[in-house]
Amino acid sequence: MKIAMVGSGYVGLVSGACFADFGHDVVCIDNDPKKIEALEKGVMPIYEPGLADLVETNVRGGRLSFSNDLGSAIEGAQAIFIAVGTPSRRGDGHADLTYVYQVAKEIGEKLSGPAVIVTKSTVPVGTGDEVERILSESGTPHKFAVVSNPEFLREGAAIGDFKRPDRIVIGAEDDFGREVMSEVYRPLFLNRAPILFTGRRTSELIKYAGNAFLATKITFINEMADLCEKVGADVQDVARGIGLDNRIGAKFLHAGPGYGGSCFPKDTLALLKTAEDFDSPVRIVEAVVKVNEARKRAMGRKVIEALGGSAEARGRKVAMLGLTFKPNTDDMRDSPAIAVAQALDDAGAIVAAYDPEGMELAKPLMPWVEMKANAYEAIDGADAIVIVTEWDAFRALDLNRVKSIANTPLMVDLRNVYDPADMAEKGFTYIGVGRG
Structure with missing residues (x-):
C-alpha cells in the first residue's frame, strides 16, 4: 500500500519510517526544503534512539522517500496522514489547527484518486468534521473518508511503541475508512495489537483524555511527595505501595519536578479549552495544570x-x-x-x-x-x-x-x-x- 505522511517532524517521521519497515511504500512530505534535503542525506531533525538507522534501512530498501511536493507525493496514495504540528495558540491556549486545515485544503485540491485522509496530529474534538468539510468544499471528484488515528508514542521509546503498541485507536465513520485503515495496520495483526474502532469524535477525545489522566497521575504523586516531606514518609515507597494495586498501576508515579514535553502541557490546556467551549468544565484537569506550573x-x-x-x-x-x-x-x-x-x-x-x-x-x-x-x-x-x-x-x-x-x-x-x-x-x- 502507498502511504503519504504529510509532516516530517517527530510523529510523521517515526510513523512513516515504521510503516515503511512493515513493507508499505511511504513518502514523507514537508514544506521545509532544508528538512527534506537533510533527511535525504540521512540527517535527522530530531534525536530519537534507533530512528536514523531505521530511516536509512528503509530508504536503502526503496520503501521510504521524502518530498516537499505534496501534489506528486500523494498521487496514488490510499492513505494520506496529516501529521503536522498543533501547538497551543498564543493568547487563548486552544490548539492551533492552522497547519492541519491548510494541509486538508491542499489535499482536496490535489487529490488524484480515492483515499482515506487520516488525522495523526493531536486535534480537538470536531477537527475531523472540519477537515471533511474542507475536503468537500474543495470540489474533489474522488471518493474520500476522514479518519482519526491518534498517536501514542513516548519520546525516547517511539519506535518500540509504534511496533508493539498497547492499542491502536481508529475513529471512522464509514466502511471505506475502516477497511483502508485495517489494511494499513494489517502487519500488526500478527502481534495481536488491540485495534479499537470508534466514532471519529470519540477517537479524538481518547488522546486528550489519556494524556490528561497520565498528567494527573504525575501531579498526584508530586503532591504526595510534598506531603511525605512534611510527615517524614518516603514517596518512593508510597508510590510502590499504591502502584502494586492493579487498579492504579505503577507507571507515571515517579515524583519529580513536574511534567513537560510536547504533549502533556499543550494537550491538557487544549482539553480545558474544549471543555469550556462545550460548557462542561473539567476541574481536576484545571488543578493539574495549575499545580504542575x-x-x-x-x-x-x-x-x-x-x-x-x-x-x-x-x-x-x-x-x-x-x-x-x-x-x-x-x-x-x-x-x-x-x-x-x-x-x-x-x-x-x-x-x-x-x-x-x-x-x-x-x-x-x-x-x-x-x-x-x-x-x-x-x-x-x-x-x-x-x-x-x-x-x-x-x-x-x-x-x-x-x-x-x-x-x-x-x-x-x-x-x-x-x-x-x-x-x-x-x-x-x-x-x-x-x-x-
Whole structure:
C-alpha cells in the first residue's frame, strides 16, 4: 500500500519510517526544503534512539522517500496522514489547527484518486468534521473518508511503541475508512495489537483524555511527595505501595519536578479549552495544570533553600545535570529545567549545565546558563549539584571524583536517582524529592 505522511517532524517521521519497515511504500512530505534535503542525506531533525538507522534501512530498501511536493507525493496514495504540528495558540491556549486545515485544503485540491485522509496530529474534538468539510468544499471528484488515528508514542521509546503498541485507536465513520485503515495496520495483526474502532469524535477525545489522566497521575504523586516531606514518609515507597494495586498501576508515579514535553502541557490546556467551549468544565484537569506550573518554579526554590536561601545563593555556582524534559530525547519544550534555571538566575546564582542531547536547543531558551562538555565540567567548583533529568549517564557518577571537584558536596536530586543512605555514607548532603 502507498502511504503519504504529510509532516516530517517527530510523529510523521517515526510513523512513516515504521510503516515503511512493515513493507508499505511511504513518502514523507514537508514544506521545509532544508528538512527534506537533510533527511535525504540521512540527517535527522530530531534525536530519537534507533530512528536514523531505521530511516536509512528503509530508504536503502526503496520503501521510504521524502518530498516537499505534496501534489506528486500523494498521487496514488490510499492513505494520506496529516501529521503536522498543533501547538497551543498564543493568547487563548486552544490548539492551533492552522497547519492541519491548510494541509486538508491542499489535499482536496490535489487529490488524484480515492483515499482515506487520516488525522495523526493531536486535534480537538470536531477537527475531523472540519477537515471533511474542507475536503468537500474543495470540489474533489474522488471518493474520500476522514479518519482519526491518534498517536501514542513516548519520546525516547517511539519506535518500540509504534511496533508493539498497547492499542491502536481508529475513529471512522464509514466502511471505506475502516477497511483502508485495517489494511494499513494489517502487519500488526500478527502481534495481536488491540485495534479499537470508534466514532471519529470519540477517537479524538481518547488522546486528550489519556494524556490528561497520565498528567494527573504525575501531579498526584508530586503532591504526595510534598506531603511525605512534611510527615517524614518516603514517596518512593508510597508510590510502590499504591502502584502494586492493579487498579492504579505503577507507571507515571515517579515524583519529580513536574511534567513537560510536547504533549502533556499543550494537550491538557487544549482539553480545558474544549471543555469550556462545550460548557462542561473539567476541574481536576484545571488543578493539574495549575499545580504542575507552580511545581517547576518550586523546584528552583528547593535548590535555593538548600544553598541557605536567596541571600546565600547569590554568586554561588550550581551544576544542573539534564535539561531535556525527559531522557533519550533532545526535546526542551516546557522542560522543568527552564523554570529551575530561571529561578536560580533570578536568585543571582551562577548556573552551569550539561545534557547529553539537549544543549543546542537549550541555549536560546536559557542564554545565561554556561553549557559544559560533560557532567564533571559542570560540577567542577559547584556549590550544589542538581539532577534535573534522569539520563543513564547520571545514574552512576564517580561520586569520589564528584566530591573532590565540587566546592560543596551538596546534591539536590529532583529525580530520586540516588539512595539517601549511600550518599550520606559518601559524605554528601543529599536532598531528594518526597523523602522526608
